[in-house]
Amino acid sequence: MDYLITNWIALFALALSVISISISLHTHWKSIIKFKINTSSDNYCFGFVWYDEYKIAVIHLLIENNSNTEVAISRIQLKFNSKIYDATRCDLHDDYNKNGITLLDSNKTNRGQALNLMSENILDNLRISSNGTTQGYAIFDVDQIIGKQELCNLIIFTPGKRFNADILIKPLPDHLTPIHPFTNSVKEQ
Structure with missing residues (x-):
């Protein structure tokens, strides 16, 4: 004692x-940051003409923050065709969709499928609350349009860590076309 x-x-x-x-x-x-990255099966790479020629890859993301702290995404990149592209904001719209791009569906008597690239851009929701989710489109300006399905690498950067996910990007199916598609001579280049 x-x-x-x-x-x-x-x-x-x-x-x-x-x-x-x-x-x-x-x-x-x-x-410790724990992310779960999900993508839909409708990740497309396509081109269209709207006062200029555009070649874009559109990826629909759902990012789950499984950590106990709020996390900010600092950058999203796509490694595609041995090049790295940064996600961008898309200020494009067509005659039918003032919020993005419309894809015409020939299987449904030319009804359109709206891609609301302006209001659903993932870059507008970069802060993810603890145990929360964010979703939206990541849009990348690419150099060329793909002709077949390709496996690409998506990289999401946070202040302390980077996360990788392999995703499949496809060309638009034959029944979907942008309102203002490339002509055949432009598409083949």
């Missing part, structure tokens, strides 16, 4: 150190 009385300051300091280490570890584990 004399030992406890004479060394109570040292024992108190030891207990305080153990508590401090446990709080530090708890804070560190809490701050």
Whole structure:
């Protein structure tokens, strides 16, 4: 008992150190970023003419933040055809969709499928709350249009970590066409 009385300051300091280490570890584990990246099967690469020629890859993303802290996405990149492209904002719209691009569906008597690229752009929702989700389109200006399905690498950067996901990008199916498609001579180049 004399030992406890004479060394109570040292024992108190030891207990305080153990508590401090446990709080530090708890804070560190809490701050680890855990993302789950999902994409839809409708990731397309296509071109169209609207006062200029555009070649874009459109990827619909659902990003789940499975960590206990809020996370900000700093950049999204696509590694495609051995080149790296940054996600961009799309300020394009056509006559039928003032919020993006319309794809005509010939299987449904020319009814359109609207891609709301302006209001559903993932770059407008870069902050993801703890245990929350964000979704939207990532749009990339690419150099060439693909002719067949290709496996690409999507890279999402956060301040502390980067996340990779392999995704499939396809050309538009034959029944879908943009309102203002490329002519055949432009598409073949």
